[in-house]
Amino acid sequence: MSDLQVFRQETREWLExxxxxxxxxxxxxxxxxxxxxxxxxxESEDQQLWLERMGAKGWTAxxxxxxxxxxxxxxxxHKILKEEMGRIRARSPLDSFGIWMIGPALLKFGSEELKQQxxxxxxxxxxxxxxxxxxxxxxxxxxxxxxKAVDMGDHFIANGQKxxxxxxxxxxxxxCLLRTDPEAKKQMGISLMLFDMESAGVTAKPIKLISGSSPxxxxxxxxxxxxxxxxxxxxxxxxxxxxxxxxxxxxxxxGMGLTGAGSKTLGxxxxxxxxxxxxxxxxxxMRTDVAKWEIDAAAFAFTAERVTDEAKAGQxxxxxxxxxxxxxxxxxxxxxxxxxxxxxxxxxxWDGEVSNNGWTARTLLRTKGNSIEGGTSEVQLxxxxxxILGLG
Amino acid sequence: MALVLNEEQQxxxxxxxxxxxxxxxxxxxxAQRDAGSESGYSNTLWxxxxxxxxxxxxxxxxxxxxxxxxxxxxxxxxxxxxxLTASPLLSTAILGVTVINLAGSEAQKTELLGAITGGELxxxxxxxEKIHHDPLQIxxxxxxKGDGYLLRGEKRFVVDGGTADKLxxxxxxxxxxxxxxxxxLFLVDRTAPGVNVKRTQMIDGRNAAxxxxxxxxxxxxxxLGEQDRGFSAxxxxxxxxxxxxxxxxxxxxxxxxxxxxxxxxxxKQFGALxxxxxxxxxxxxxxxxxxxxxxxxxxxxxxxxxxxxxxxPALASIAKAKLCEVAELSTNEAIQIHGGIGMTDEYEIGxxxxxxxxxxxxxxxxxxxxxxxxxxSGY
Numbered sequence: 133m134s135d136l137q138v139f140r141q142e143t144r145e146w147l148e149x150x151x152x153x154x155x156x157x158x159x160x161x162x163x164x165x166x167x168x169x170x171x172x173x174x175e176s177e178d179q180q181l182w183l184e185r186m187g188a189k190g191w192t193a194x195x196x197x198x199x200x201x202x203x204x205x206x207x208x209x210h211k212i213l214k215e216e217m218g219r220i221r222a223r224s225p226l227d228s229f230g231i232w233m234i235g236p237a238l239l240k241f242g243s244e245e246l247k248q249q250x251x252x253x254x255x256x257x258x259x260x261x262x263x264x265x266x267x268x269x270x271x272x273x274x275x276x277x278x279x280k281a282v283d284m285g286d287h288f289i290a291n292g293q294k295x296x297x298x299x300x301x302x303x304x305x306x307x308c309l310l311r312t313d314p315e316a317k318k319q320m321g322i323s324l325m326l327f328d329m330e331s332a333g334v335t336a337k338p339i340k341l342i343s344g345s346s347p348x349x350x351x352x353x354x355x356x357x358x359x360x361x362x363x364x365x366x367x368x369x370x371x372x373x374x375x376x377x378x379x380x381x382x383x384x385x386x387g388m389g390l391t392g393a394g395s396k397t398l399g400x401x402x403x404x405x406x407x408x409x410x411x412x413x414x415x416x417x418m419r420t421d422v423a424k425w426e427i428d429a430a431a432f433a434f435t436a437e438r439v440t441d442e443a444k445a446g447q448x449x450x451x452x453x454x455x456x457x458x459x460x461x462x463x464x465x466x467x468x469x470x471x472x473x474x475x476x477x478x479x480x481x482w483d484g485e486v487s488n489n490g491w492t493a494r495t496l497l498r499t500k501g502n503s504i505e506g507g508t509s510e511v512q513l514x515x516x517x518x519x520i521l522g523l524g
Numbered sequence: 525m526a527l528v529l530n531e532e533q534q535x536x537x538x539x540x541x542x543x544x545x546x547x548x549x550x551x552x553x554x555a556q557r558d559a560g561s562e563s564g565y566s567n568t569l570w571x572x573x574x575x576x577x578x579x580x581x582x583x584x585x586x587x588x589x590x591x592x593x594x595x596x597x598x599x600x601x602x603x604x605x606x607x608l609t610a611s612p613l614l615s616t617a618i619l620g621v622t623v624i625n626l627a628g629s630e631a632q633k634t635e636l637l638g639a640i641t642g643g644e645l646x647x648x649x650x651x652x653e654k655i656h657h658d659p660l661q662i663x664x665x666x667x668x669k670g671d672g673y674l675l676r677g678e679k680r681f682v683v684d685g686g687t688a689d690k691l692x693x694x695x696x697x698x699x700x701x702x703x704x705x706x707x708x709l710f711l712v713d714r715t716a717p718g719v720n721v722k723r724t725q726m727i728d729g730r731n732a733a734x735x736x737x738x739x740x741x742x743x744x745x746x747x748l749g750e751q752d753r754g755f756s757a758x759x760x761x762x763x764x765x766x767x768x769x770x771x772x773x774x775x776x777x778x779x780x781x782x783x784x785x786x787x788x789x790x791x792k793q794f795g796a797l798x799x800x801x802x803x804x805x806x807x808x809x810x811x812x813x814x815x816x817x818x819x820x821x822x823x824x825x826x827x828x829x830x831x832x833x834x835x836x837p838a839l840a841s842i843a844k845a846k847l848c849e850v851a852e853l854s855t856n857e858a859i860q861i862h863g864g865i866g867m868t869d870e871y872e873i874g875x876x877x878x879x880x881x882x883x884x885x886x887x888x889x890x891x892x893x894x895x896x897x898x899x900x901s902g903y
Contacts, residue, residue: 403903413903423898431846434820438527445528455813516812517805521785524800 139209143216150185151222152178158221165227169260170304186225187256193231196239200251229298230254230261232384233377234307237324241365241373250305250326262329262336264294264308264351265374272511274309274378275318275371281310281325281358288312288325288358293350296505300336300349303329310358313368324370326362333357343497344482344490381506382457398422398429398467402474421470425463432463452520458512461502468496525827527820529595536592537599539576541606547572548609550872556610557729563687564730565610574643579617584625587637594764594829598771598822605775608879610730612646614768615684620647622764623692627709627749627757636711648688648714649765650679650735651758657681657888659694659758660702664737666695666710673697673747675710675718675740683886685733686723688714693737698752707755709748716740728879762887763840767825769883770840773847774822776883777815780858780876784808787862804861811857814850821846838900845893848884855880 133141155178159165166172166179174180186192189203194210196202205213228235235254238247253259270277279292290310297306305328313321329336333354338346365373399413402422406414413419436456471492472479481487482494503509517523529537548569556564573579581597583589597618604613617640624636624647639645651659664677675695685691691712699706714721718740721733749757785808788799798804825839833839855877859866866873888896 397901399898399901399903408903411899411902413898419898419903420894422903423894423901426901427842427845427894427897428817430842431817431821434527434824435817438820438823441526441528445526447528455816458809459813459817510806513806513809514802516809517802521805521808521812523785523788523805523808524797 136208136212140212140216143213144219146189147216147220147222150182151217151220152182154178155182155223155225156221157223159223164223166223166225166257167260167299167302168226168228168257169302170258171302172257172260182223183225183257190255192226192228192257193235193251193255196235196251196255200247201255202251226257228254228257228260229263229303230259233263233380234261234326236380237307237364237373237377240376243361245361246326246364259304260299260302262297262300262303262306262349262351263377264297264306266296267293268295268350272508274374275322277309277311277322279308279310279353280314281312281323283312287360288363290325290327290353290356290358292353294353295339295348295350297336297349297351298347300329300351301338301346303336305329306334306351307364308353309370309374312370316368319371321368322370322374323367324364324373325358326364327356327358331356331358341498342500343494345494345498347498378507379453382453382512385457385461385502385506398425398470398474401471405474405476418470418473421473425466425470429463429467432459435459452516454507454512454515454519457506458503458509458516461499462509464502465496465499468492468499472496525831527823527827529599529823532592533596533599536596537603540600540603543572543576544603544607544609548604548607548611550608550875553608553610553729553875554872560725562723562731563684564725565612569609570611570646571643573611573613574641578613579621579643580641582618582621582625583637583641587625587633588641589621589637593826594767595823595826598768598826601768601771602775602778602822605772605879606779608728608776608875610728612684612688614765614772615649615688616640616645616647618768619649619761619765620645620692623649623709623757623761624748626760627754632711632748645690646684646688648682648685648691648733649761650682650685650691650693651762651887652681653677653679655680657885657892659707659755659762660704662694662696662707663701664693664695666697666708668697669741672741672743673710675712675737675742677737679735679737680732681886682733682735684731685714685735686721686731690714691719691735692748694754694758704755706752707758708751709754709758710742711746711748712737712740712742716742726882728882730882732882759837763837764829766840766844766887766893767822767829769886770818770825770843770847771822773851773880773883774815774818776876776880777818777847777851777854780854780873781811781815783873784858784861791863798861807857808861811853814853818847818850838897841888841893841897841900844888845890845897848890848893851880851884852890 154176166183168183190198190201191203194203194205194213198204231254235251238250265274267277267279279294281288281290305326308325309322310325311321312323333356335352336349339348339350340346399422402413402418408414475492478486479492482490577590578600580589581592585591621640624633653664666673666675691714693710693712695708695710696706697708712719718738720736723731723733726732789797791798821843825843828836828839858873858876862873865871
């Protein structure tokens, strides 16, 4: 047996033994997701057990180095782990901006001390992170941000206001862009800093959205003390890291255009809800919308696949993350518009069982933000035009 | 399988690119058109293509072919879309080879595939009878007569029908229009008695034909495949044809995009390069994104055809539909962004729309393939 076959067998046995039965079903409509952190209330003992076991093995961050508590898996092993988890339909033990965003940035740009301090609790799901990027007057023009940190000798004092802080009220730490040199050209005077959300002067207030939920906060910083050793990379060099993180974020959000294998297709949902005659959907205009969406979605999924494969093969990157973000989010918006039309008036019911608490309508409303957050569609088109097509 | 070209496929693409740029640029198409060429293509060019082995790419090795596969062939087709190269590649080396290989007897394969590989035989596939593609509606009759058949009916949009040596004709030997069963394929000499070929020059300058069959006698060995059971081979052949038309449209989309992007970096209005205007930048960035999606669907369907995947029919329809949409976008944006010069016959950008539309319509346009994809998907 090859090493990989051994790894597969051991992984399968370990998962079989350690993944609680109730964690072996897909997360539906956000129910059952585990975000972890100091304020997290586990929805079941199994959820806690699953996180603890996976965290201890480092498999919440399978490809991070073992010295920080990560899984230390090679690409091929990571793939096997995913396949084996998929085989028993195991849930992700932890969803985390720590793992998706600040962790990779620390691995690439952070000091050894910062890695030692922050990566292990991220992996174990003990500390939940939020991102302090946008400001009331710095949305698409992010580099125009004004919240500042003043050097006080042995520490910084931060003041200002952040907005669209995802789960700011639930998070334990923030990675935050702050202006440290007001004289420099706008991209040149920004630093990326880390602080505890329980620090004096930090207030996070949830913003109620059109979807009825409040996944974002506005965060006020009033004379917040930030330690000198909590600057990621160099002072005034934060924009480079911010851009790296934005690329990450774009890829994540763009992935929304991909509907998971095994999930019901729009066509299947439409056929079940509306009915068919001679193999054709009873509403022919709807049928056209559905087919057009599915053709585009298939082409998009193949493109995500091709981009990954080209990167692996070391071939020049064709499509960019800006394109995937732009197309993926527009596609996701169209998906929910079509779903709502399929669902009809029942799906307009805001609460109650009939509409699963208005899931389709609320998600549709939430998707409107997909093409705004992480850089609007228009910003992505600017990036494509300037960086890829060379249009000045 | 990774969604990338391997080294051999990449090499073939580059060699096709070099050859076509030198021997078959758009100027060649213009010359053929202006000369009122009977075939719409240059026989010398076709001989050169045959010598390079392009007619043998889809032919299995046991019949003297290269068995290089659809991914490889698609590289040539895509490049010939960029140069708008007219040749019998589609009708003979793709459709002809595929249908003979799928339906033909040993004797037919040995004889016909050998002749195609050697450049001694060109083929035209005769399917459509009405102005919109719908192979299930085939009504042209073939009636048993003695130990042969009597063919009667009319075919249209027969690409290369004006010059091909042999026609492969889809007929009905049983059943009614709309039924799969009862379709039979026949090999008929273009010059056989009772075959009347009315050559039509299409908007792309190529030849297609309306072919009338008035009591055409054929022998039983003219039957390609089993009687009444020709539909599955025909359908698989059309899938391959549509996949390669998608590849050609991909070349057209890319080249019209590329030329327009260059123009945006040269043309000045209001004292600035038109490429500096955000109204055009966003349209162009969207257009580019669509072309990126097209590259992926075309490669996907080609790999699927090479693997004999059961998803090939669905993927062929996805690819053809998507490319119909994006080729339309590309050729329209190309003219609009070029402005007045894009409307002139002298400038080459206007040639792309004139090849794109026939390639879109041939064997089913967007609506046909979106409908087919929906039916395959159960709605």
